[in-house]
Amino acid sequence: MPKDKLLDISLETIEIFCQIYLKKNAIEVANHLDLSQPKVSRSLGALRSVFDDPLFLRRENQFQATDIAHNLYPIFNNMIQCRQTLDDMMRGSAGIIANAVEVATVPQLQVNLIQSVKQAVVELTAADIMISTTQWGAGTAQQLLNDEIDAAICFERAPSHSILSKSIIQHRGGYLVARKHHPIWDNPCIDKMINYPLIKLITMPFPANKSPLGNYAKRLGKTLQCYATVPDLGTAASNLLQSDAIIVVGVKEAVNFFNNVNGLHAQKIDSAQDQSILENFSHPTVYLWLKLDASGKVTTPFWLQRCLEDYIIQAHQ
Structure with a gap:
């Protein structure tokens, strides 16, 4: 990647990238930032040229971030935050x-x-x-x-x-969690997952606390059993250890918590299968x-x- 190309990228372009990453829709980003849609498209095109990557792929009328875009977002978001920090310092509004x-x-x-x-x-x-x-x-x-x-x-x-x-930020994908000697680990695919009861946290990151895995089972004419709806990760871990139930989580810090519980194992769901689960759901x-x-x-x-x-x-x- 030529350094001179990167120097031509403005903070406005970086902010446009961050907003596309979050909103997944160029028109919504243009309205949010009070910019024309061609301006948003040109900015995205400039970044695609710099990184030699599409950055976002259009799927089902939404932009889906590529791996490079996922890796760029935390860096670019930090740059925007640094600018905001400097603006606040100059205005003297850092807060008490x-x-x-x-x-x-x-x-x-x-x-x-x-x-x-x-x-x-x-x-x-x-x-x-x-x-x-x-x-x-x-x-x-x-x-x-x-x-x-x-x-x-x-x-x-x-x-x-x-x-x-x-x-x-958006979740990058789901992780399957179950006890270490659970039979699901023989073939941890989504068609096998729906044969086991699901543990749900009291706050699911989907409308009306619906389970995408449950929705997937319904599309196949099956009913996914809910083992329990729990208030915290500790209670979820205890239930997992004592049953054949499974749980799917998307926050890496929560995944690390489960991996640190003796007797539990977590594994990232294959990206293609993750997309199948999320059909009809936004990330x-x-x-x-x-x-x-x-x-x-x-x-x-x-x-x-x-x-x-x-x-x-x-x-x-």
Whole structure:
């Protein structure tokens, strides 16, 4: 890749790339950034030329990221965040450092959140503050509006216009988890998975908590049994160890948690089969909820936004 080509890539083009990665639709990106659709197309074309890769493939009226695009997103997103940090510093709006911060989150993104964010806060602000988490749920939006929590991490957009639903990253694929000596490991394909009961977390990254694997079984004229719906990863692990149930997760940090439980094994689902499971479903997106004031300005201090965004991205790698 010629260095002079990369030097010609502007931050605006990089931001367009990040938005396409998250929204998967050029028209939506153009509307979001108040740009013309040809401008978005030209920017994407410039990046494709630089990296000699299509970056996004059109499938079922949506853009699907290539492996190179998946690898570029965390780097490009960090560049955009650095620009925002500099802008905030110049405006003097970095935000007051609080003594304590509470974040609502889904179980899949609770693993190591406190430790990771606490360390990031120290590195970014040199402040030692108390970080705590609470479970994301139906009342989370009102808690954020009431200033009872400082931010929320989940898989859906907020129901209130007074909350910014900031899309951070998409899952790159699912992982199958079961006990080590489970018969599924003899042939871990999706046609075998649907023969075993499924454990669901209380917060699934799909509309109405529907299971794509259950939907796949239905297309084949079968019914996928639900073994249990559990509130956290620890309870899921306990159920997996004591049964022939399986679970599918897309957050790498959650996968690592299961792999560290003695007696459990996790394995990435083949990409072609993963696409079959996700037929009729959009790739799950992780959102960061931030409160807006009456003028539409985010009230969450930027240092906290940055720490939470970094954690979410790291949890998927």
